[in-house]
Amino acid sequence: MSEPDHIEEDLQDLxxxxxxxxxxxxxxxxxxxxxxxxxxxxGYAPDELIGxxxxxxxNIAGRIFYETHFAPLLRMQGFFNEVALDLVKKDGAAFPVxxxxxxxxxxxxxxxFIRLTVFNASDRRRYERELLKARDELKAFAGTxxxxxxxxxxxxxxxxxxxxxxxxxxxxREQFIAVLGHDLRNPLASIIAGTRLIQKSKLDEKAEATIIxxxxxxxxxxxxVDNVLDFARGxxxxxxxxxxxxxxxEPALQQVVDELQSTHPESIIKTDFALxxxxxxxxxxxxxxxxxLLGNALTHGLAxxxxxxxxxxxxxxxxxxxxxxxxxxxAALERLFQPFARGEVRPSKQGLGLGLYxxxxxxxxxxxxxxxxxxxxxxxxxxxxxLLR
Amino acid sequence: xxxxxxxxxxxxxxxxxxxxxxxGFGCDQNMWxxxxxxxxxxxxxxxxxxxxxxxxxxxxxxxxxxxxxxxxAEDVVEIGNELGLKDAVFVGHSVSAMIxxxxxxKARGMFKSLVMVGPSPRYIDDDDYVGGFKEQQIAELxxxxxxxxxxxxxxxxxxxxxxxxxxDLGAELTNSFCRTDPDIAKEFARVTFNSDNRADxxxxxIPTLILQCSEDVIAPIAVGEYVxxxxxxxxxxILKATGHCPNLSAPEEVVSAMRGFV
Numbered sequence: 001m002s003e004p005d006h007i008e009e010d011l012q013d014l015x016x017x018x019x020x021x022x023x024x025x026x027x028x029x030x031x032x033x034x035x036x037x038x039x040x041x042x043g044y045a046p047d048e049l050i051g052x053x054x055x056x057x058x059n060i061a062g063r064i065f066y067e068t069h070f071a072p073l074l075r076m077q078g079f080f081n082e083v084a085l086d087l088v089k090k091d092g093a094a095f096p097v098x099x100x101x102x103x104x105x106x107x108x109x110x111x112x113f114i115r116l117t118v119f120n121a122s123d124r125r126r127y128e129r130e131l132l133k134a135r136d137e138l139k140a141f142a143g144t145x146x147x148x149x150x151x152x153x154x155x156x157x158x159x160x161x162x163x164x165x166x167x168x169x170x171x172x173r174e175q176f177i178a179v180l181g182h183d184l185r186n187p188l189a190s191i192i193a194g195t196r197l198i199q200k201s202k203l204d205e206k207a208e209a210t211i212i213x214x215x216x217x218x219x220x221x222x223x224x225v226d227n228v229l230d231f232a233r234g235x236x237x238x239x240x241x242x243x244x245x246x247x248x249x250e251p252a253l254q255q256v257v258d259e260l261q262s263t264h265p266e267s268i269i270k271t272d273f274a275l276x277x278x279x280x281x282x283x284x285x286x287x288x289x290x291x292x293l294l295g296n297a298l299t300h301g302l303a304x305x306x307x308x309x310x311x312x313x314x315x316x317x318x319x320x321x322x323x324x325x326x327x328x329x330x331a332a333l334e335r336l337f338q339p340f341a342r343g344e345v346r347p348s349k350q351g352l353g354l355g356l357y358x359x360x361x362x363x364x365x366x367x368x369x370x371x372x373x374x375x376x377x378x379x380x381x382x383x384x385x386x387l388l389r
Numbered sequence: 390x391x392x393x394x395x396x397x398x399x400x401x402x403x404x405x406x407x408x409x410x411x412x413g414f415g416c417d418q419n420m421w422x423x424x425x426x427x428x429x430x431x432x433x434x435x436x437x438x439x440x441x442x443x444x445x446x447x448x449x450x451x452x453x454x455x456x457x458x459x460x461x462a463e464d465v466v467e468i469g470n471e472l473g474l475k476d477a478v479f480v481g482h483s484v485s486a487m488i489x490x491x492x493x494x495k496a497r498g499m500f501k502s503l504v505m506v507g508p509s510p511r512y513i514d515d516d517d518y519v520g521g522f523k524e525q526q527i528a529e530l531x532x533x534x535x536x537x538x539x540x541x542x543x544x545x546x547x548x549x550x551x552x553x554x555x556x557d558l559g560a561e562l563t564n565s566f567c568r569t570d571p572d573i574a575k576e577f578a579r580v581t582f583n584s585d586n587r588a589d590x591x592x593x594x595i596p597t598l599i600l601q602c603s604e605d606v607i608a609p610i611a612v613g614e615y616v617x618x619x620x621x622x623x624x625x626x627i628l629k630a631t632g633h634c635p636n637l638s639a640p641e642e643v644v645s646a647m648r649g650f651v
Binding site: 059 | 422605634
């Protein structure tokens with residue numbers, strides 16, 4: 001060891017130039033002694049500090065805090081530690097410090113003076129304020145996040161509930177439509193079967209005509225029921241359902257012609273079927289569509305003039321039904337495919353006004369369209385749809 | 390929960406008349422440790438902590454209720470009702486002088502006299518009125534609060550709250566007295582230093598003793614004189630003591646001034 005074991009410490013110098021400030025106060029807060037370090041930090045000469053109160057070199061907030069917090073704490077526990085204060089330097093600038101204090105009492109417990117150790121805390125204060133700021137920002141962020149999660153959850157629950165009840169309602173509607181369809185169609189089927197049975201016996205001319213009229217009415221009734229049910233399904237239920245197949249369409253079309261011809265024996269129906277390519281479609285639905293178009297043509301067409309039906313498969317499937325007679329007014333044309341769009345003319349001849357709506361829905365379901373052209377000479381409804389979907 | 394539990398009420402002494410001590414902003418009932426024992430011979434001494442301070446139930450802190458001094462005054466009335474107080478003496482330090490004043494107006498007959506230690510009905514200057522502070526300075530004070538957590542950290546909170554009766558909680562905990570949740574302290578500071586009870590002073594009819602320190606940055610002499618002038622039946626005593634807490638720095642002087650009054 002080349003260094004001596006003991007170095008004589010200069011206690012006076014330790015007090016004056018310690019790496020911290022020392023202040024001694026009277027119990028009433030007046031400064032009685034300050035070390036060089038403290039004076040250097042604050043810019044005051046020692047004699048400028050002696051006799052002043054600690055208050056005088058604190059900012060306002062510090063004064064309030066010293067009086068309301070630190071002074072009581074010091075009296076009650078005899079010390080305080082790690083108190084943050086801002087000293088006001090001689091030039092007016094703030095000097096952040098951390099202060100520890102002890103109270104020196106006499107034998108009777110009376111306070112004699114207060115000793116303060118003052119540490120420069122500029123960097124630490126800056127850092128702490130950054131931490132506090134970060135904490136506040138985090139708190140604010142957590143607050144908004146919490147709120148957003150809460151709102152999302154409420155919204156999700158609400159839409160889930162709405163969806164569930166919508167599904168349940170839709171299911172009920174489907175069941176209702178199915179039951180209604182069954183109950184309405186069954187009696188009609190019985191009546192038709194009954195009239196056919198009667199037709200087999202020998203009938204006079206009048207009875208024969210009455211039976212045909214009854215059959216006509218029943219078929220009209222059946223078609224109205226179908227339309228109502230399809231409308232209900234389209235609007236309330238799961239929409240029109242297709243059972244597509246590639247079976248030839250012609251028999252289905254011919255059946256419609258035959259049925260309507262039998263109920264309209266006085267009308268002339270000219271057909272021109274040129275179905276050379278297979279059409280991928282639901283034959284029952286296409287028959288229904290065709291029945292609506294042909295029925296309209298027979299009802300509204302000029303008596304004595306033929307209704308012409310053409311069907312062909314060139315690039316697409318095209319089915320046109322044309323009749324002579326009064327043209328459809330432009331106003332009626334606009335609303336023709338809307339449900340309950342009964343033409344302004346001759347309302348007595350109309351049904352519910354659902355036929356064309358259903359027909360257009362069937363066309364749409366097949367990826368096709370129904371176009372109308374109406375001139376004083378000829379009114380045509382033309383279905384165009386792709387051969388394959 | 391009863392107010393007695395919520396406000397950490399402690400009673401001592403055997404007198405007929407009750408004497409209720411209320412601490413001010415920054416500390417708790419420990420503030421009265423050198424004053425209240427002197428009255429235990431003739432009075433039933435009642436000590437408590439405002440909600441948010443000392444050993445009070447922090448869960449009872451309701452920012453809406455305590456957004457004005459009336460919330461604190463209601464607590465005083467509730468404590469008084471639970472203890473069956475009648476014709477008691479209310480001793481309030483600092484902001485609690487005004488809290489006691491409001492309580493005495495809410496429950497007439499509960500208190501027969503008021504002792505106000507360092508009262509101020511308004512801390513902020515206003516036209517001719519000198520309260521001692523500018524609005525800006527109070528704003529700085531609220532910021533400053535964040536710099537001193539007063540021995541409070543989240544880790545320490547359970548220890549503190551688990552020791553409601555904690556006079557024995559000694560020096561092993563740094564700054565073990567006057568702990569407050571910093572958020573609550575900040576709100577209490579905001580409410581205290583923005584309060585204005587000047588219009589309530591003239592409503593006081595019961596005898597009132599005002600103890601004014603000779604040098605007090607929080608409640609200067611001019612404020613004490615103003616309070617004295619506004620309260621009809623009041624007596625102003627200027628103490629030799631300096632600072633804002635004569636109950637700690639000069640308890641004998643406070644006790645003797647109070648004895649002369651009660």
